[in-house]
Amino acid sequence: MNTALEEFRPSAADEAAAAPSTLVAAAEVPRVVLAVDAYVLASPLLRLAPRGDGHPVLVLPGLLAGDWSTLALRRFLRRQGFHPYKWHLGRNVGPTAAVRAELPAAIERISRRNRSTVSVIGWSLGGIYARDLAHQHPEHIRQVITLASPYRLRTPGQSRAHNAYHRYSHLHAVEGDPAQVTGMSPHPLSVPSTSIYSRMDGIVAWQHCIEPESEQSENLRVRSSHLGIGFDPHVLYAIADRLAQPEGEWSPFAPPKALAPLFPAPDNPHQEVLDE
Template sequence: MELTGEADLSAGSLLRGQRRSRPPSLALYMTEPARGAVEFAALPFARPWLAMAPRGDGHGVLALPGLMATDTSMAPMRGFLRRLGYHTRGWRLGRNLGPTEQVLDQLPRSLESLADRTGGPISIVGWSLGGIYARELAREHPALVRQVITMGSPFALVHSRQSRAGGAYRLRGYLHAEPSRLPSRARLRRPIPVPSTAVYSRLDGIVSWRACIEATSEIHQNVPVRCSHLGFGVDPATLWLLADRLAQPADEWRPFQPPRWLRALYPVAR
């Protein structure tokens, strides 16, 4: 879950990263599957109030899964957004094994195809490694991207220890594109030129929440929720946030403000 072609090894970067390089606790990591299963099972109970989520203009939404996941992992989320009227599409590249040549070649084509089909810039929602893909697509093709929403995506990784999925990523390194095609960690951490929202959770047992955020700006916001890493795609608070963000008129991005009756679902950002 690194997607880097060259290490950012400056002394200043290493010193600044010391306090941020801790991985999620072992307890959070070991309970990820159970917590994710409970969150999935609880989703039907949230459907009555999720039915009141904001509707938008029905523009295109490209959904990119995390490492080792397929489009199936984001099917509940895509179904929810489809019911709100959006034209959603998965990445259609099978299992996400990392930044292979096929992924790097096909994703820009998928972006352009969906934008053409829906008549304008699209939004990209990326889960974990999928969010890193989403940000880089927006960096390279800003005219085609309306906004980016990442969910537990370690784009601000300063050390491989911050991700407990690093071993799975490196194990499949032989499948990945040449390092010269991959961005450095320094590039991944730089802001992107389109509005973006980083959804993160302090209960994430896979990646450190500190690696999933960046400085707030006029076009970027970090929003905390309470869910496991495996639960982002079915977490009601995250789903409501997606609906709210996607419903904003084009070129009128504003920070997220949950309705008063849902504020308890969103911890105070720190």
């Protein structure tokens, strides 16, 4: 059986992981302001990040966000020689019929227009969509990068976004929590994948953003917040590095020495550890 389709078996740590504390959640807003400031200050240095080959990159926003939230990321990617695409579906309120129909069509359209496979970056809920796209249409996907995406979410209490998600449940094509709705998201992918997560996440239990590493998958632990992870300069460097790899020559991320302290050793997803 294809390993990408093997049954997903949650561990005891998966079941026990709870949503971040109120204190960590409350720090999200000031920390995203700091991340944006850092992005602006580091913009000249980010020009030294790895450069791309012009291949298309579809960028998917998180819950209640739209293309405006990924503007800085897409500008950075364009400057570094990639061809970023918006998702063009307005505010992300969950798996609506439009989302479920348009994303597969968009991947096929972008791939055909560029005569190339497409890399997909998904932020939070957008990463759950990205992984499902890779399961459904691996022939069009070059690689998947997720940013603070809880694709192994098991219960509503493991995310502080639960109430916001279910506020729009009447618009969803199917009922249930994000990972349950998309179904295949927790399973290993058949294309290269990088999950970028932080123990400092104030929205989702970080344990649900990581998976066992394989020959073509990895977890990058960073020092970021949930809302600021798409602005932090060291995260943007890692994204560019992953995307700059020649197709078919994927290898694990190795940060330059100057940035190494910003990338702590990733966690074992099947072990419970204390939050920082």
